Amino acid sequence: MTWWHIYIFIFLISSGVSLVITPVFMRLAIISGFYDIPKGQEHKKHEEPIPLLGGAAMFCSWMVCISAGIIMSKTKMFGSIDNSVLSNLSGVLAVTKNLVFICLAAFLGILLGLYDDKWNMRASTKLLGQIAIAVIAVTWGGVKISLFMPDPFISWAISVFWIVTVMNAVNFFDNMDGLAVGVATIAFSFFSVAAASNGQYFVAALGAVTAGATAGFWFYNHSPAQIFMGDSGSHFLGYLMAVMGSLVTYYTPSGSITKFSIFVPLFILAIPLFDICAVVVIRLKNKKPVYIGDHNHISHRFVAMGMSKKNAVMMVHLLAVAVGLSVLPILWGDERTVIVCVAQALTVLSLITLLQYAGKKPESVTDST
Numbered sequence: 001m002t003w004w005h006i007y008i009f010i011f012l013i014s015s016g017v018s019l020v021i022t023p024v025f026m027r028l029a030i031i032s033g034f035y036d037i038p039k040g041q042e043h044k045k046h047e048e049p050i051p052l053l054g055g056a057a058m059f060c061s062w063m064v065c066i067s068a069g070i071i072m073s074k075t076k077m078f079g080s081i082d083n084s085v086l087s088n089l090s091g092v093l094a095v096t097k098n099l100v101f102i103c104l105a106a107f108l109g110i111l112l113g114l115y116d117d118k119w120n121m122r123a124s125t126k127l128l129g130q131i132a133i134a135v136i137a138v139t140w141g142g143v144k145i146s147l148f149m150p151d152p153f154i155s156w157a158i159s160v161f162w163i164v165t166v167m168n169a170v171n172f173f174d175n176m177d178g179l180a181v182g183v184a185t186i187a188f189s190f191f192s193v194a195a196a197s198n199g200q201y202f203v204a205a206l207g208a209v210t211a212g213a214t215a216g217f218w219f220y221n222h223s224p225a226q227i228f229m230g231d232s233g234s235h236f237l238g239y240l241m242a243v244m245g246s247l248v249t250y251y252t253p254s255g256s257i258t259k260f261s262i263f264v265p266l267f268i269l270a271i272p273l274f275d276i277c278a279v280v281v282i283r284l285k286n287k288k289p290v291y292i293g294d295h296n297h298i299s300h301r302f303v304a305m306g307m308s309k310k311n312a313v314m315m316v317h318l319l320a321v322a323v324g325l326s327v328l329p330i331l332w333g334d335e336r337t338v339i340v341c342v343a344q345a346l347t348v349l350s351l352i353t354l355l356q357y358a359g360k361k362p363e364s365v366t367d368s369t
Helices: 002-032 054-075 083-089 092-119 123-139 152-172 180-198 201-220 230-247 259-268 268-285 299-304 309-331 335-356
Strands: none
Touching: 002 180, 002 201, 054 092, 054 201, 054 230, 083 309, 092 123, 092 180, 092 230, 123 152, 123 230, 152 201, 152 230, 152 268, 152 335, 180 201, 180 230, 180 259, 180 309, 201 230, 230 259, 259 268, 259 309, 259 335, 268 299, 268 309, 268 335, 299 309, 299 335, 309 335
16 A cells, blocks of 8 residues: 555545534534524525534544544554555654644634634634634644745744635635535645645645545535535635645755745635635725625626526636646646746636626625625
8 A cells, every 4th residue: 555545545534434424513503503594695595594514524524534544553554555654654743743733723713613603703803813723823833834035933924824814715715505615625635636746645644634524525515505614614624725735845955846836835726815816806996895795706707697506616616626737737847837837827817807807797795794
């Protein structure tokens, strides 16, 4: 059994656990009355209350698999495995401390989102909570972005800003059934492949287990959704997307030909980042608070052009795959590869921009998300 076999095994097991655990949380939501009730909010199109514990379901599936993986690695319960795997299993102890704080911050993100789902906290309070979560992950979880800057404080500040930005991008992006979790699953898969290709075994395993947990939940969240992820789920996904984007080593002096590979995570997460930038600009232009929900997201614009919601979501997912695939070769190519890959990715994003504004503009809605 090689590392690639292990990654596939982890993904399948995590998907299975998520498929089993999610219905449990659907039942818990029914028992506890933890629903998403429209209450006349125009940007929420569902009429019936929907269970709202999807974030907790994904987190529990994720934690069960991570805990099981740590136990199995220490007891070497993998059967016949390759020597390259055996020689690296002892490294689990070295990363366990950082992993504990990464998991702690994820748990706090779930709690923050659950509180907001239930009591609708103020935007400023939510932002402070997001910053605190990011600080834990960066300060004690080893999540760092340096961008070749020697100043540790600048690196720390950039890392915190990155996590908070991606968390909010996914929070804004979660506006149709299966949309955000599908893009997240695609992103985690790309991050896992990138880490595995660079020999980052444990980072790749973390990406595989996360992709599995989200894929299993996706089965119940696609249209028509049986359960919503809520703010707890969008916080969980956004946080882990930012963490995975930071943990993967895109540039190594010994193996990388160009430093431009550090921009790979920006393109893997291009669709939600692109969406939040466009939406914020539109809301500021319309003199509306940036935290007030509307129908100006990319998915809404595709629907306004005549697509069904399912097709609009599928379109966004295909765009995420297309942009991600277009930049992966940067990890192994030279400057010429970078030019071609970045040009292709930017062309796709330009196409999205044209499509967004080609049809009828969706009406702005000012109900709180």
